[in-house]
Amino acid sequence: MKSWDVIIVGGGAAGLMCAAEAGKRGRRVLLLDHGKRIGRKIIMSGGGRCNFTNYFIEPSAFLCANPHFVKSALARYTQWDFIALVEKHGIAYHEKTLGQLFCDDSAQNIVDMLVKECEDAGVTIRLRSHIESVEQQDEGFAVITNNEQYSCQSLVVASGGLSMPKIGASAFGYQVAEQFGLKVLPTRAGLVPFTLQPVDKATLESLAGVSLPVVAESEGGTRFAESLLFTHRGVSGPAVLQISSYWQAGEQVLFELLPEGRLTQGISEHPNQELKTWLGHQLPKRLVEALFTRDEWTQTKISNKPLKQYVPKEIAAIEKLLSAWPLKPGGTEGYRTAEVTLGGVDTNELSSKTMMAKKVPNLYFIGEVVDVTGWLGGYNFQWAWSAGWSAGQSV
Ligand code: FDA
Numbered sequence: 001m002k003s004w005d006v007i008i009v010g011g012g013a014a015g016l017m018c019a020a021e022a023g024k025r026g027r028r029v030l031l032l033d034h035g036k037r038i039g040r041k042i043i044m045s046g047g048g049r050c051n052f053t054n055y056f057i058e059p060s061a062f063l064c065a066n067p068h069f070v071k072s073a074l075a076r077y078t079q080w081d082f083i084a085l086v087e088k089h090g091i092a093y094h095e096k097t098l099g100q101l102f103c104d105d106s107a108q109n110i111v112d113m114l115v116k117e118c119e120d121a122g123v124t125i126r127l128r129s130h131i132e133s134v135e136q137q138d139e140g141f142a143v144i145t146n147n148e149q150y151s152c153q154s155l156v157v158a159s160g161g162l163s164m165p166k167i168g169a170s171a172f173g174y175q176v177a178e179q180f181g182l183k184v185l186p187t188r189a190g191l192v193p194f195t196l197q198p199v200d201k202a203t204l205e206s207l208a209g210v211s212l213p214v215v216a217e218s219e220g221g222t223r224f225a226e227s228l229l230f231t232h233r234g235v236s237g238p239a240v241l242q243i244s245s246y247w248q249a250g251e252q253v254l255f256e257l258l259p260e261g262r263l264t265q266g267i268s269e270h271p272n273q274e275l276k277t278w279l280g281h282q283l284p285k286r287l288v289e290a291l292f293t294r295d296e297w298t299q300t301k302i303s304n305k306p307l308k309q310y311v312p313k314e315i316a317a318i319e320k321l322l323s324a325w326p327l328k329p330g331g332t333e334g335y336r337t338a339e340v341t342l343g344g345v346d347t348n349e350l351s352s353k354t355m356m357a358k359k360v361p362n363l364y365f366i367g368e369v370v371d372v373t374g375w376l377g378g379y380n381f382q383w384a385w386s387a388g389w390s391a392g393q394s395v
Contacts, residue, residue: 004030006395007143007152009131009172011038013384014367015158016114021392023121030150031118032129032143035168039111041160044167045381050107052086053079053385054378055099062383063245063373065185069347070372070383073355077389079382089113100377134176140362154362154395158388161341161368162187169335173369174344180360183346185371189338190245191380193236194253194329203294208232210284214239215256217324218246228255230287233333241376244332245342252328258282260323263307263315271308275318278307296321340380344371354394355387364391 006022008015011033019031037043042050054061057079062070083101086093091113092104103109118125130146140153159173174184196204207230214228216239229237243253266278279288291297292304300321302314310318335341345365349357355370357363366387374380 001142001149001151004028004150004152006030006154006156007032007141007150008156008158009033009143009176010158010160010367010369011035011125011127012041012158012160012367013039013114013381014160014388015156016111016118017385017388018156018158018364018366018392018395019123019125020114020117020121021389022395023118023123025393027154027395029118029121029123030152031123031125032131032145033125033127033168034130034170036127038115038125038127040167041164042111042114042381043107045107046102046378048107049102049104050110051096051100051102051378051381052093052110053082053101053382055079055095055101057379057382061375061379063190063342064347064371066347069350069352070386072352073386073390074382076353076393077386079378081389082382082385085117086110086113089116098377131172134179136180136360154364156364156366156391156395157369158366159369161344162335163189163192163338163341163368165335169341173365176363177345177349177365177369180357180363182349182357182360182365185343185346187341187343189332189334189340190342190373191241191339191376192244192332192334192337193231193234194240194244194247194327195234195331195333197328197330200327200330203290204230204235205232207286207290210286211237212257212284212287216240216243217254217256218243219248219251219253220246222246234329235327238376241339245340245373245375247329247332249331250328252326254324254326256323257287257325258322260319263319263322267307267310267315272306274304274306275310276304291321291325296326339376340373341368342371342373344369347371353390355391356394362395364395366391 005027006029091109133144135142141155143150157173211229215225217223224242226238367384
């Protein structure tokens with residue numbers, strides 16, 4: 001049985017960062033992944049340019065049953081630390097919007113950077129390693145794979161969540177947590193497009209390709225000002241992906257298509273314009289046509305007429321429809337297209353400073369396998385870097 005100081009399962013963002021940091025401390029590190037390539041999610045992230053962090057990282061941008069948990073790791077290894085690493089490797093990057101940082105060239109730059117850091121730190125990487133079992137032994141662990149048997153002092157689970165099974169996602173991390181008696185919170189797809197209920201398909205399916213800026217609001221009152229995109233399968237775009245993480249089955253989402261007061265302003269500016277004509281200047285015309293055929297509009301029994309003819313009650317009803325347009329999704333596209341997995345290893349089981357399991361010495365969980373999910377925009381990678389770095393100082 002070959003012996004290592006540290007074995008890390010999962011060669012994604014968190015595992016690579018942890019491996020490099022532990023290696024730098026002189027630990028003999030073995031990184032195992034069942035895939036053919038390292039960092040596959042990084043490569044396909046951010047449309048191939050990897051949105052690797054965000055200027056505005058803050059704990060409130062993370063969903064977690066214990067919102068305080070993320071503070072320590074995010075403060076110990078910040079976005080500025082990761083930006084400094086990117087700059088040290090001469091990788092060109094730019095801010096796209098809302099503080100989101102992307103590579104100018106390719107996401108492969110980030111993978112190459114992490115692999116180089118691992119190489120310089122003496123980390124051994126073994127791909128196509130299928131873990132058959134993990135057992136506690138003496139002061140550490142035995143890890144049996146399809147081709148080797150290893151022992152280690154510290155075991156780090158960095159195997160990610162369930163999203164995108166096609167590129168290697170597995171339930172491995174949750175199974176290990178349960179094997180060692182740690183609580184795993186229910187998982188569900190996050191940052192994921194919504195599908196439509198049959199009743200909405202008739203009016204909205206034809207809008208595929210239409211996109212507009214909106215404010216999406218969950219039933220719990222969380223709001224995101226981003227764009228909404230209608231697709232052949234339902235609705236997507238950053239506004240929908242963001243709000244999907246705050247959505248529970250059966251709930252509705254409100255979309256502010258136009259801010260309250262815009263119609264009142266329109267009435268004073270264009271009193272003789274008909275509502276449909278005026279709306280066609282404010283919103284995509286195909287959307288306006290579709291809105292007029294939907295139940296929530298026809299039920300108001302308000303007709304299309306020059307703006308000056310609307311009475312206050314009608315104006316209030318139209319303003320409400322436009323500023324809080326309700327849509328009850330049929331569901332989500334699920335793990336097949338989700339960017340992240342909500343839920344996972346309960347943070348109450350882990351040290352927020354080191355990520356070590358409180359009741360299983362030398363067993364660590366980092367990255368997406370943990371019940372921490374960030375907003376869209378580089379937050380999830382920053383969590384992976386911060387958690388991976390923190391564990392890397394301790395293993
Ligand atoms: P990650 O999933 O990256 O790595 C886990 C690794 O473990 C994989 O290499 C897998 O092969 C391996 N593994 C799994 N099971 C195993 C087993 N049983 N045995 C051995 N190995 C196993 N975030 C962001 O901040 N900015 C962005 O631009 C994007 N873009 C993006 C696009 C797409 C399409 C997706 C799906 C996701 C994103 N994300 C993102 C989210 C981001 O990719 C994600 O949060 C991190 O990759 C999580 O890092 P981890 O290291 O925890 O898991």
